[in-house]
Amino acid sequence: MKVNGKSYRTVWMEGNIVRMIDQLRLPHEFKIHECKTYLETADAIKNMTIRGAPAIGATACYGMAQAVSAGVSIDVAERELGATRPTAHDLFDAIGFFRKRYNGSNAAAVASSYADASVERCRKIGEFGQRLIKDGMRVLTHCNAGWLACVDYGTATAPMYVAHEKGRKFFVWVDETRPRLQGAKLTAWELSQCGIDHAVIADNAAGYFMRRREVDIVIVGADRIAANGDVANKIGTYEKAVLAKESGIHFYVAAPASTFDLEARTGSDIPIEERGGDEVAFIEGVRITPEGSKARNPAFDITPAKYVTGIITEEGILNPWEKPASLV
């Protein structure tokens, strides 16, 4: 995607240096973060300089390449990089991909091919999904399942970017997505860079605009999809799905086939990470709650398949009870 008119991916490798867009500084500062060693790359995943399941996967793969090129044993590299965000499924996929293909001399090429394949998957999600976005439509999205969360294109945003490339005019409602505000900070920034008309709203206002028929379609990403089509995604996704159904608005999930975890029979088999309460109690370093008040902070929720209209994958748009052909 383009930033100030220049093409970027979210993460890439030059020589033995891994470079990435520093997502902790967005939307106010656009800065490229450099990791000279695989340990610095691991740190960048850990401290969320880069985030989003596909982006984490590609970064870990580059980190593996960096490590083995510097003479670090592949097992040590796997241990360090695998411990950065233990719940991100793509992380292990990516490390497995590297181990399977690395032959002692092709480290950078393996990592690049992982990133390229990730871009291609997202582009295909965009191609399949763009048909859903017609001229004049108002799309709502939650959190950032954008190109910053991937290597390029994004998942939920890919249909928007491809529709935009095709010259279609539409509008995007961006849920700010408390507590970490990825919608307000990252999705809004991406759409601004791309010149797509949008407005940020408090998460509380999504239902209001749906009920007023000012939302035509909802498209979100997914962190994991169970065998029965239940979807784990950013906290608040379930709320938007229920509200969309209540107003008869189609609710789509966009995710590569690798997001399906067929070992999870239903959503209840997917563990939900609860993060520290300070993400709720503090905003931009300022405490908003009284000293004595607790805060609870589940990071994800489960949207049962019955609320999902379809799942946009690189293999086509599936009904929520279908599985990608490549997995069956």
Added chain:
Amino acid sequence: MKVNGKSYRTVWMEGNIVRMIDQLRLPHEFKIHECKTYLETADAIKNMTIRGAPAIGATACYGMAQAVSAGVSIDVAERELGATRPTAHDLFDAIGFFRKRYNGSNAAAVASSYADASVERCRKIGEFGQRLIKDGMRVLTHCNAGWLACVDYGTATAPMYVAHEKGRKFFVWVDETRPRLQGAKLTAWELSQCGIDHAVIADNAAGYFMRRREVDIVIVGADRIAANGDVANKIGTYEKAVLAKESGIHFYVAAPASTFDLEARTGSDIPIEERGGDEVAFIEGVRITPEGSKARNPAFDITPAKYVTGIITEEGILNPWEKPASLV
């Protein structure tokens, strides 16, 4: 209610000075704001040093008393005070109450009797509503319909305070209530002062806890109630009501009979104030969205009567299709 062990009302008058808890400084600083003239009192309403429909009403009534005691004509006082928050229904009720009862010499007594009656209404809401809160229950509330929004007790919180006085143990989920964070800042502060166990959550997480059956009842306030039982309240209330219904959780609205506007046939007759986008784009003075991104900020929404289990008033708990006996 008690603050650091000492009893306070939200607003009161001493001599010709109107004093109020400065709500712009909570939860970090407890300070009494003084208004020496009725114009300062009008300003305090306008800049939201005090907010919440019943509290605004009582403050305006004190302002009227302050004005006429200082020789200001009652019409001028009404014009100034009536222009502070043009959508708050109680403001006009309170000014009308004052005009009807003021006989040229009883200004302070009239204003005090308005505030006392407001407290009594909230206390009765608490008495009727407390039966709904049983030992061990988990109550969810949205925004601040607490004693800070009233003169004492609050509306949505009144049943909690009375149940607490009766020694019942229960837990309260506090929606932070973006964009203005009245839940995180004010409701959490009230509950802390009172020693009621609670946790603040992102608005996005309410549905998650409902679906996990960790919420037993929802109680919210109301800004206006239409003749058919549709409820206007803080943005996000509609979302919580739909989600509660989806999980089979009772959803109660607590409000004095004066909140009913029988001239509004349904919720669509109630105008919804849209406030500036900066309340969304900035938090605590820090911009969270990119410079070029718009933000939309509807302040209220309409919850159709079909989602409402009952309306807790000072005349008893009504079905949403019933009207308070005093109004019919």
